[in-house]
Amino acid sequence: QKEVEQNSGPLSVPEGAIASLNCTYSDRVSQSFFWYRQYSGKSPELIMSIYSNGDKEDGRFTAQLNKASQYVSLLIRDSQPSDSATYLCAVKTGNMLTFGGGTRLMVKP
Amino acid sequence: KAGVTQTPRYLIKTRGQQVTLSCSPISGHRSVSWYQQTPGQGLQFLFEYFSETQRNKGNFPGRFSGRQFSNSRSEMNVSTLELGDSALYLCASSGKSGGGRNEQFFGPGTRLTVL
Numbered sequence: 001q002k003e004v005e006q007n008s009g010p011l012s013v014p015e016g017a018i019a020s021l022n023c024t025y026s027d028r029v030s031q032s033f034f035w036y037r038q039y040s041g042k043s044p045e046l047i048m049s050i051y052s053n054g055d056k057e058d059g060r061f062t063a064q065l066n067k068a069s070q071y072v073s074l075l076i077r078d079s080q081p082s083d084s085a086t087y088l089c090a091v092k093t094g095n096m097l098t099f100g101g102g103t104r105l106m107v108k109p
Numbered sequence: 110k111a112g113v114t115q116t117p118r119y120l121i122k123t124r125g126q127q128v129t130l131s132c133s134p135i136s137g138h139r140s141v142s143w144y145q146q147t148p149g150q151g152l153q154f155l156f157e158y159f160s161e162t163q164r165n166k167g168n169f170p171g172r173f174s175g176r177q178f179s180n181s182r183s184e185m186n187v188s189t190l191e192l193g194d195s196a197l198y199l200c201a202s203s204g205k206s207g208g209g210r211n212e213q214f215f216g217p218g219t220r221l222t223v224l
Binding site: 032042043044046049088090096098099100101102 | 140213
């Protein structure tokens with residue numbers, strides 16, 4: 001059973017701080033990794049994808065991948081109250097995308 | 110480019126009934142995946158269709174079925190509804206092959222309530 005694990009949270013950070021979200025996965029042959037943001041009552045929205053070891057930056061978001069440790073993370077700099085949402089980590093192996101349970105992030109003004 | 114569309118957006122059914130949900134993928138996308146999302150179980154994979162063929166299937170009973178048409182539109186059907194089928198049903202479309210680096214984009218979902 002391929003697994004993707006996330007701390008359910010909530011992770012509470014003050015406005016302007018860096019939020020760090022983590023995810024581990026069990027299948028070593030996984031190839032592609034994604035972060036989705038889901039606001040309450042809405043569908044998941046793709047915010048980052050990463051395929052190679054290292055960091056990938058997009059605006060205030062940085063995704064980090066370490067395949068040897070089977071670990072992927074998402075950093076959100078200068079966190080805003082509008083970033084309050086559930087963040088889902090997704091791992092693709094072949095054609096299959098497996099989601100973690102999500103981490104609920106709360107950014108307090 | 111239009112996003113993934115799902116109809117209907119909301120549905121109320123009673124136990125024992127059946128329901129059909131529809132999904133239109135992003136233009137040019139040929140892979141369509143379906144997920145069930147509940148507060149307790151999170152996002153669970155139902156099945157994936159590519160070129161009118163079911164390519165992958167999750168661990169759901171046979172009451173859950175789907176199909177894909179030649180224009181890549183997809184439908185999923187749930188027969189003999191149970192209270193536990195109440196959930197948000199999400200459709201996601203993916204690029205030409207659906208594999209590798211092809212990203213999945215979600216539709217708004219269909220909220221199904223079974224009474």
